[in-house]
Amino acid sequence: MYSSRKIGLLLVAVVLAAACARASAAEPGHFGYGSVATPAQIAGWDIDARGEDGTGLPPGKGTVDRGADVYAEQCAACHGTFGEGEGRFPKLVGGVGSLRDERPEPTVGSYWPFAPTLWDYINRAMPMPAPHTLSSDDVYALTAYILSLNDLVPAEFVADRNSLPKVKMRNRDNFIWTDPRPDTTAKPCMNACVNAADVRIASTAEGRNLTPRTTGPLDTMQPK
Amino acid sequence: MGRRSFLGLGAALTGSLALGGKPAIANPAQESPPADAPWSQSIGAGVVDRPYGRPADSEASVIRRNVPWLTAGTESSVSFSPLQELHGIITPNGLFFERHHAGWPSIDPAQHKLMIHGLVERPLLLTMKDILRFPQTTRVHFIECPANGGMNWRAAQMNSLQFSHGMVSCAEWTGVRLSTLLEEVGVKKEAKWAMVEGADGAHMNRSLPLDKCLDDCLVVYAQNGEALRPEQGYPLRLVVPGWEGNVNIKWLRRIKLGEKPWHSREETSKYTDLMPDGMSRGFTWLMDAKSVVTFPCPEKPLDGPGLYEIRGLAWTGNGKVKRVDVSTDGGVNWQAARLHEPILSKALTKFTLPWRWDGRPALVASRVVDETGYVQPTIAQLRAQRGSNSIYHNNSIQTWQVKPDGSVFNVQLA
Numbered sequence: 001m002y003s004s005r006k007i008g009l010l011l012v013a014v015v016l017a018a019a020c021a022r023a024s025a026a027e028p029g030h031f032g033y034g035s036v037a038t039p040a041q042i043a044g045w046d047i048d049a050r051g052e053d054g055t056g057l058p059p060g061k062g063t064v065d066r067g068a069d070v071y072a073e074q075c076a077a078c079h080g081t082f083g084e085g086e087g088r089f090p091k092l093v094g095g096v097g098s099l100r101d102e103r104p105e106p107t108v109g110s111y112w113p114f115a116p117t118l119w120d121y122i123n124r125a126m127p128m129p130a131p132h133t134l135s136s137d138d139v140y141a142l143t144a145y146i147l148s149l150n151d152l153v154p155a156e157f158v159a160d161r162n163s164l165p166k167v168k169m170r171n172r173d174n175f176i177w178t179d180p181r182p183d184t185t186a187k188p189c190m191n192a193c194v195n196a197a198d199v200r201i202a203s204t205a206e207g208r209n210l211t212p213r214t215t216g217p218l219d220t221m222q223p224k
Numbered sequence: 225m226g227r228r229s230f231l232g233l234g235a236a237l238t239g240s241l242a243l244g245g246k247p248a249i250a251n252p253a254q255e256s257p258p259a260d261a262p263w264s265q266s267i268g269a270g271v272v273d274r275p276y277g278r279p280a281d282s283e284a285s286v287i288r289r290n291v292p293w294l295t296a297g298t299e300s301s302v303s304f305s306p307l308q309e310l311h312g313i314i315t316p317n318g319l320f321f322e323r324h325h326a327g328w329p330s331i332d333p334a335q336h337k338l339m340i341h342g343l344v345e346r347p348l349l350l351t352m353k354d355i356l357r358f359p360q361t362t363r364v365h366f367i368e369c370p371a372n373g374g375m376n377w378r379a380a381q382m383n384s385l386q387f388s389h390g391m392v393s394c395a396e397w398t399g400v401r402l403s404t405l406l407e408e409v410g411v412k413k414e415a416k417w418a419m420v421e422g423a424d425g426a427h428m429n430r431s432l433p434l435d436k437c438l439d440d441c442l443v444v445y446a447q448n449g450e451a452l453r454p455e456q457g458y459p460l461r462l463v464v465p466g467w468e469g470n471v472n473i474k475w476l477r478r479i480k481l482g483e484k485p486w487h488s489r490e491e492t493s494k495y496t497d498l499m500p501d502g503m504s505r506g507f508t509w510l511m512d513a514k515s516v517v518t519f520p521c522p523e524k525p526l527d528g529p530g531l532y533e534i535r536g537l538a539w540t541g542n543g544k545v546k547r548v549d550v551s552t553d554g555g556v557n558w559q560a561a562r563l564h565e566p567i568l569s570k571a572l573t574k575f576t577l578p579w580r581w582d583g584r585p586a587l588v589a590s591r592v593v594d595e596t597g598y599v600q601p602t603i604a605q606l607r608a609q610r611g612s613n614s615i616y617h618n619n620s621i622q623t624w625q626v627k628p629d630g631s632v633f634n635v636q637l638a
Contacts, residue, residue: 028410033357034350041349042341045478048419048429051487078296088296099502104613111504112493121489124427128299131326131425175496177485177506181617183609184601188549188593190558198638199554199587201625205383205522205634210375212292214308214386214523215285219292 047124047132051114054165060136061160064153067145070138074127083107083149093149096170109150113175115167119143119159140164283309288319289386294375299327300426302369304390307516307537308523313572314364315393317448322455323369323391325490326425329475333459336423338443342480345410352445352459358400358408361442363465364571366539368392368511370468370495373618376603380636385521388622388634392514392539394572395456397463399444402437405479415481419488420462423477430471431485432464436509440465440570443476466541466570467509468616470495500611513540513600514619515548515575515592526630529583534561537572540594545573547593552579554587554623554637555602561590586626587637603636 049056072081079085083092095105104110108118123139125131134142144159152167153159205211212219279286288303295301305321315321322328333352341347372391375381382388411434418437421429432441442463445452452458457474464471470490485491485507497505515538520526534552538545544567549558561575575590592600603620625635 026404026407028344028346028408031358031408033354033408034348037339037341037347037349042339042347045339046341046480047427048421048480048486048488050482050484051492052484088294099498100500104498106493106498108493114487114492117487117489117492120486121493124429125326125425125489128326128425132427171504174502175492175504175506179505179508179510181508181510181512182598184599184605186599186601186605188547188558188591188599190549190560192556193558194554194556196553196556199556200638201587201635202638203379203636204625205380206625208381208383210293210381211383211387211522212289214289214306214384218287218289 049116049120049123051117051120052165054116054119054161057116057119057161057164058136059161060140061158062137062139062141062144063158064141064144064148064155066138067141067143067148067159070134070142071145074134075142078128083146092146096150099171099174107150108146109152109170111171113169113172115143115147115152115164115169118146119164285309286319288322289390291375291382291387300325302371302391304386305393306386307390307392307518308385308521310518313394313537313566313568313574314448315395317395317450317453317456320393320395320447320453320456321369321391323469324424324426324455325428328455329424330454331423331459331475336459336475336477338460338477338479340405340409340479340481342419342482343412343415344406344481345412346408348405348409350405355400355443355445355460358404360398361401362396362398363442363463364394364396364566364568365463365465366392366394366511366570366572367463367469367472368514368539370470370508370511370616373620374615376634376636377607377615377618378612380634383522383634385516385518385523389516391469392537392572394539395447396449397442397444398446398449399442399460399463402441402443402462402479403439405443406437406481411481414483417482417485419478419480419482419486420471420473420476421478421480422457422473423475428470428473428490429486429488430473430491431488431507432471432509434481436464436467464509466511466543468495468511471509495616497610497614497616499614505614508617511539511541512617512619513542513545513592513594513598514538515545515590515600516622517550517588517590517624520588520626520630520632521624522632522634525632526581526626528630529581531578531580534577534579534588534590536561536575536590538563538575538590538592539570539572540592540596540598541570542594542596542598543569544595545592546595546597548573548575549591549593550575550577550579551589551591552586555589555591555621558591581626583628585628587623587635588626588632589621589623591621604638 078089085091095110140159147153286309303322338350369391462473517536519535548561561577564574625633
């Protein structure tokens with residue numbers, strides 16, 4: 001038979017559990033801080049375009065020819081006249097078929113899986129000294145030009161929100177989007193794990209002369 | 225130098241010369257340690273001489289450093305933390321490694337806002353003042369660039385602890401749980417992913433699964449008790465515990481919920497791992513368990529045979545470090561090192577092991593086992609799975625070669 005004291009405790013526990021459940025999933029607006037973002041405010045900030053299907057690409061369009069002009073003015077100084085890359089700035093073309101080589105060259109042509117991602121990246125991050133200052137049309141034009149430099153679209157291609165998601169990128173099907181790790185397994189052996197006679201140094205950083213100084217002022221070592 | 229101390233120095237010099245270099249015995253004070261160096265016989269600098277403190281002048285070499293030949297400029301580049309000079313699990317704010325994609329911006333916190341929108345019931349625009357009102361959470365977590373060790377994929381290249389492992393740092397972060405903010409806006413049931421975006425020139429953006437956002441992510445404004453440094457995302461950044469540095473968006477300004485991932489440039493063209501068969505792995509966010517001996521190391525050689533304490537750091541994106549083993553013979557035999565408290569989840573953990581060095585060549589290495597049982601692999605094991613062109617996620621065992629003269633070199637074993 002339950003005592004009233006036990007029933008009382010049970011009730012307290014039930015009430016507490018309900019309160020905890022509520023606290024762990026507060027209703028929207030529970031704190032009430034900040035202001036509700038208006039559609040106009042959201043529209044001003046909502047700049048992303050999704051790579052796979054182009055969701056979020058804005059109205060507008062751009063031709064390969066127009067892109068060549070914008071490119072010469074805004075991009076060529078770093079990325080080279082034909083996308084070959086100046087110095088250590090990224091190459092935008094080439095490397096097709098190189099991904100299994102000793103020295104692969106991942107570029108828009110050889111590596112990028114989705115064309116709308118190119119629009120999104122140019123729009124948000126380029127040109128590097130003045131990011132997100134180009135018009136949507138000019139970003140479309142640049143996208144068309146870079147795709148054409150990589151022989152991914154014909155010279156008469158017009159980039160817009162409908163055409164970009166349809167561009168077949170060479171490396172599109174060569175990504176695995178689920179992480180297969182852990183891909184190594186080992187038992188933490190403690191004694192006589194390898195034959196001491198087999199312990200051999202395969203490579204050493206000694207004498208490579210690649211390491212900047214780690215004392216004194218910052219190193220100013222330049223490319224070799 | 226005052227007249228009295230000058231006279232004292234003169235007397236000491238005369239004394240030692242007179243005795244032909246043998247210890248002076250005339251004056252007992254000269255047999256003791258230098259209790260009366262110049263700084264003990266003068267008055268020091270006052271309070272607020274340095275209103276915001278800085279390290280001792282003699283520590284001027286303890287700085288972040290970059291590899292000038294690695295990147296086209298310093299704005300889209302990386303600097304490395306001087307792990308060889310650090311003694312704890314917390315990285316001082318001025319030494320936390322940097323990775324910027326468009327330089328670090330100077331943001332006026334009064335103008336900075338965070339927008340949360342997309343598949344939510346109640347899209348919000350939050351000021352820094354608003355964010356500071358939410359319930360606070362403080363946690364210690366490491367952040368590691370997945371390219372840490374990337375220069376050693378092909379072979380041992382960087383003869384330095386700072387340049388081989390310095391893209392990891394650890395701090396105490398304070399802010400609000402991302403789950404709290406997402407409850408405040410109300411997540412619609414179709415939402416499965418979040419796009420997080422920075423206010424820097426790169427407008428750096430990444431996709432994160434909603435489950436991770438609701439699990440342990442933090443939106444933080446403080447680092448080691450003070451406001452974030454601009455290099456670390458002032459005034460607001462995301463901390464995604466245990467996951468690759470790049471998703472810990474700095475200068476956080478927008479979170480958008482959606483049904484599918486965005487496949488931004490930083491998660492397709494970069495931060496994907498190219499395998500030998502030409503396939504690439506994407507969305508490899510987790511930082512696997514890793515450890516490194518921080519003493520001895522190339523920057524900190526040994527000073528003759530004798531008793532030393534091997535010291536190091538271990539960490540894992542899976543949770544807590546369970547064990548660290550140390551070998552001094554290239555992995556033939558291992559000994560369990562001592563783990564030092566606190567052992568925190570997804571934070572740097574310190575280990576030590578006493579070692580009597582006999583002056584003979586040695587190969588010093590550490591191997592971590594984390595609480596999931598995952599064992600830190602050798603570089604040979606990693607290469608067998610991934611080749612040497614995957615750039616990211618090199619968490620292999622680091623071997624330091626100790627030569628008879630005590631000098632230390634970065635090597636890789638066959």
